[in-house]
Amino acid sequence: MTTVNGGISFWYSSTGLPAPREPLPGDTAADVCVVGGGYTGLWTAYYLKKAVPFLRIVVLERKFCGYGASGRNGGWLYNGIAGRDRYAALHGHDAAAGLQRAMNDSVDEVVRVAQEEGIDADVHRGGVLEVARTPAQLARLKAYHAAEVAFGETDRLLLGAVETAERVRVAGTVGGSWTPHGARIHPAKLVQGLAKAVEALGVVIHESTPVTEIRPKHAVTPYGTVRAPYVLRCTEGFTADLKGQRRAWLPMNSSMIATEPLPAEVWRTIGWDGREALGDMAHAYVYAQRTADDRIALGGRGVPYRFGSRTDSDGRTQDATIAALRDVLVRFFPATAGVAIDHAWSGVLGVPRDWCASVELDRATGLGWAGGYVGSGVTTANLAARTLRDLVQQDSGQSGPTELTAQPWVGHRVRRWEPEPLRWLGVHGLYAAYRYADRREAEAHLAGTSAVARAADRIAGR
Ligand SMILES: Cc1cc2nc3c(=O)[nH]c(=O)nc-3n(C[C@H](O)[C@H](O)[C@H](O)COP(=O)(O)OP(=O)(O)OC[C@H]3O[C@@H](n4cnc5c(N)ncnc54)[C@H](O)[C@@H]3O)c2cc1C
Numbered sequence: 146m147t148t149v150n151g152g153i154s155f156w157y158s159s160t161g162l163p164a165p166r167e168p169l170p171g172d173t174a175a176d177v178c179v180v181g182g183g184y185t186g187l188w189t190a191y192y193l194k195k196a197v198p199f200l201r202i203v204v205l206e207r208k209f210c211g212y213g214a215s216g217r218n219g220g221w222l223y224n225g226i227a228g229r230d231r232y233a234a235l236h237g238h239d240a241a242a243g244l245q246r247a248m249n250d251s252v253d254e255v256v257r258v259a260q261e262e263g264i265d266a267d268v269h270r271g272g273v274l275e276v277a278r279t280p281a282q283l284a285r286l287k288a289y290h291a292a293e294v295a296f297g298e299t300d301r302l303l304l305g306a307v308e309t310a311e312r313v314r315v316a317g318t319v320g321g322s323w324t325p326h327g328a329r330i331h332p333a334k335l336v337q338g339l340a341k342a343v344e345a346l347g348v349v350i351h352e353s354t355p356v357t358e359i360r361p362k363h364a365v366t367p368y369g370t371v372r373a374p375y376v377l378r379c380t381e382g383f384t385a386d387l388k389g390q391r392r393a394w395l396p397m398n399s400s401m402i403a404t405e406p407l408p409a410e411v412w413r414t415i416g417w418d419g420r421e422a423l424g425d426m427a428h429a430y431v432y433a434q435r436t437a438d439d440r441i442a443l444g445g446r447g448v449p450y451r452f453g454s455r456t457d458s459d460g461r462t463q464d465a466t467i468a469a470l471r472d473v474l475v476r477f478f479p480a481t482a483g484v485a486i487d488h489a490w491s492g493v494l495g496v497p498r499d500w501c502a503s504v505e506l507d508r509a510t511g512l513g514w515a516g517g518y519v520g521s522g523v524t525t526a527n528l529a530a531r532t533l534r535d536l537v538q539q540d541s542g543q544s545g546p547t548e549l550t551a552q553p554w555v556g557h558r559v560r561r562w563e564p565e566p567l568r569w570l571g572v573h574g575l576y577a578a579y580r581y582a583d584r585r586e587a588e589a590h591l592a593g594t595s596a597v598a599r600a601a602d603r604i605a606g607r
Pocket residue numbers: 180181182183184185186205206207208209210211212213214215216217218219220221222223354355356357379380381382383384386387398399400401432444491492493494495515516518519520521522523524525526
C-alpha cells in the first residue's frame with residue numbers, strides 16, 4: 146500500500162478539493178480587503194459582515210480557501226494560546242487570565258457558529274488529553290497542569306497512569322492532564338464550510354489571486370489592485386513571502402500522517418472512545434486525533450524549517466519525516482505496527498521571534514494583521530477575527546473599545562528574526578537540541594527537564 150504524500154492534506158481526500166472561485170477581475174474598491182482565506186481571514190470577514198451587513202468586503206486568496214494550515218492541521222480546537230505566559234509577565238496575571246478566559250470561550254464560539262451555520266466539521270467535544278511518558282515529561286506535565294489551573298482552568302483533571310490509560314492506552318504513559326476545553330474537528334470541512342457561510346453573507350472571495358504587495362489602503366495583485374480603507378493581512382505562515390516581511394513570522398513546518406481506518410480489534414487495544422485531542426509533553430511534541438472514520442492522524446515537527454523562509458510544495462513532506470512519524474505512532478500504539486499509512490503531508494505555521502501570537506490594527510494606516518499562533522491557531526484565529534472586527538469598528542467610529550480590544554495581545558510588536566544563514570542554523574540547532582533532550586530524558590530517566598532543553602528555550606526566546 147503506497148502512502149499519498151502531499152496533495153495539500155489527507156483532509157481533502159475525503160472532501161475533494163473545492164471548485165475554484167474566480168480570480169480578481171481587475172481594479173476594485175471595498176470597505177475592507179482581507180488578504181488570505183484561512184481561518185483568520187474568513188472568520189474576520191464573517192464577523193465584520195455580520196456586524197455591519199452593508200460593508201463591502203473582499204477576500205483575496207492566493208490559491209484556494211483552506212490551502213494553508215487551516216486545511217492541513219491536526220484538528221485540535223483547543224484553548225491554548227501562544228505567548229500567554231509572556232503576556233502575564235508583561236501585563237500581569239489577571240490580564241493574561243482574561244485572555245485565557247477569552248480563549249476558553251472561543252472554543253465554545255467555534256462550535257456554536259459551526260452548528261448555527263450548518264457546518265458539519267466532525268466536531269467531537271472530547272477535550273484534550275496530554276500524556277507524559279518519562280519522569281521528566283511528568284515533572285513538566287505537573288507544572289503545566291498547575292499553571293493552567295492557576296489561569297482559571299479549575300475543571301482540568303490531573304490523571305495517574307491508570308486513569309490516563311482508561312481514556313487512551315499510550316505505551317509507557319506515567320500520567321496525564323485532561324481539559325474539557327477542546328474538541329476534535331475536521332479542519333478542511335471547517336474552513337470550506339466557513340468560506341461558503343461567508344459568501345452566503347455577501348462577502349466576495351477571489352481565489353488564485355496572489356497579493357504581491359500590501360501598502361496603506363492598497364492590496365496589489367497581478368490582476369488589479371483592491372483599494373480599501375482597511376487592508377487586513379491574514380497570511381500567517383506565508384507572511385514571509387510578502388514584500389517587506391521576509392524576517393517577520395518564521396514559517397515553521399509541521400508534518401502529519403494518517404493511518405488507514407483501524408479495525409475494531411486495534412481500537413479495543415487502544416481505547417480512545419472519548420476521541421480526545423491527544424498530545425505528549427516531549428520537547429519535539431506529538432499531537433494526534435482519532436478521526437471520524439476511525440483513523441489515527443498524528444503530527445510532529447519533522448524538518449522544522451526551510452532555508453530562506455521557503456514553504457512546502459502543496460503539502461509534500463520528506464520521506465524521513467514520514468518514517469519518523471510512523472515510528473512515533475508505533476511507539477505510542479504498538480498495535481499499529483502493521484497498519485498502512487494512507488497519507489502524509491506538511492504545512493507551515495507562523496512563529497514570531499518571541500513566540501507570542503498577536504493582533505493589531507494600525508490606526509494611522511488602516512493596515513491590520515493577526516497571527517503568529519505557533520501551532521495553536523485553530524481557536525486563536527477565531528478570537529483574533531472577533532478582535533479585528535472590534536478594532537475596525539472602533540477605528541471607523543461605530544463602537545468604542547471592547548473587552549476584546551483591551552486584551553494584552555492587541556498591538557504587541559516583536560523584533561524580526563535574524564537574517565540567513567543565522568535563522569536556518571538557529572532553528573535547526575534548536576530542534577536538534579530538543580530531539581537530543583527528549584532522547585536523554587528518556588534514556589537516563591531524568592527526573593526533570595534536561596539542561597540542554599532549558600538552554601534551548603532560553604536561546605529560542607520562549
Ligand atoms: C500540520 C499542522 C498542524 C496543526 N495543528 C494544529 C492543531 O491541531 N490545533 C491548532 O490550534 N493549530 C494547529 N496548527 C496551526 C493552525 O492550523 C494555524 O495556526 C491556523 O490554521 C492559521 O490560520 P490562518 O488563517 O491564520 O493561516 P492559513 O490557514 O495558513 O491561511 C493563510 C492563507 O493565506 C493565503 N495567502 C498567503 N499568502 C498570500 C498572498 N500573498 N496573497 C493571497 N493569499 C495569500 C494562503 O494561501 C492561505 O490560504 C497546525 C498547523 C499545521 C501546519
